[in-house]
Amino acid sequence: MAVSTILSITGTGAGIPFTGEFRPLGLFESKFYERPRKPYGSSCMNGHHFAHHKCIWRIPSNRNLNSKSKDSSLVLAIGKENVSKDTDDMYDELFNKYGKVVFRRKDQKPQIAVELANVASQVKAADIKVLFVKPLVYWTRFFIITTAFSRPQIDAIGSKIRDLAEKKYGRVPSGDTKPNSWTLLDFGDVVVHIFLPQQRAFYNLEEFYANATPIELPFENQPPFRG
């Protein structure tokens, strides 16, 4: 296969970025940087850094994995041509100034989560906990963890929550349709977990998300184990 390669090396010495133009599969341009900019960047097998038009991310395996920290050894989404050194520095500055996850203060007032928790308590679900997990996980805002004592009860809680969310907020959950011993309803920024008592002890999500701030619920919580 004849690869026509056109190289244009500009600049006056080592240590400058240059642009190469390749044409094997289609036109794309890549920018190369002389020295590695960050300790975590996408790298090819020999540890050199490159920027590719089709963002291929490489996750370094088993390196620098802190649990629940956002500045992990993840790659930058390199691939757009205007990602330059300055943009990354700017992001770094923002992170250092404002913290790793930036969220507005009014996110703390969770209307929908409390509403759903209310519905759950109407059906006599026990031990309802609402956790604000946005600082820990970025893919959702709230977790609602609750215990039900039988499968029909799980079904009932599930359908009540679904109905309320659909009527009042217009949200349809993606989740289990059949009740399982761990039923999960995913409303995007709110995730509802309904457990049977032994599953709750088995998976122990409260321990896993112990760093999340719990949200106060305005009603009496029933004790976890019925007499």
Added chain:
Amino acid sequence: MASGFASKWSKVGRQLLGGVGNNFSGLLSTSHEITCGNPLFQQQRTFIQMRTVLKVVDNSGAKKVMCIQALKGKKGARLGDTIVASVKEAHPNGKVKKGKVVYGVVVRAAMQRGRCDGSEVKFDDNAVVLVDKQGQPIGTRVFGPVPHELRKKKHVKILTLAEHIA
């Protein structure tokens, strides 16, 4: 040494690089980067199919499983798909024993998977999380990064148990 790299290239590139290669010893790394970025020198990763050995990344007790069947897809399983596997290696006192047939969800795959924004994601290894027939994870924690694709595929339970999401 620069000419060594240049020899792998086409004539046009070689003429250009051979001439300037000696001057820019510092550009050695960059020419090697070009070699790496060139599709001719990258490994082509493929699907997870029968006889693929995968790593288990939860605390269910198994260490390695071998895929028996990919449940969806004619050519094999990809990131986020479910497979049927047989446990080949297990921890001595775990919930699953060697030789058991289990279901698993692929959480890391060496083959790249496209995302809706045009980027692709791939990992260094093939890893799986064991689930039961209903889709409930057998273990209680998942180690290592897991990608976002699992949310679309309705494996949010694995996402909640994961310590790090890519």
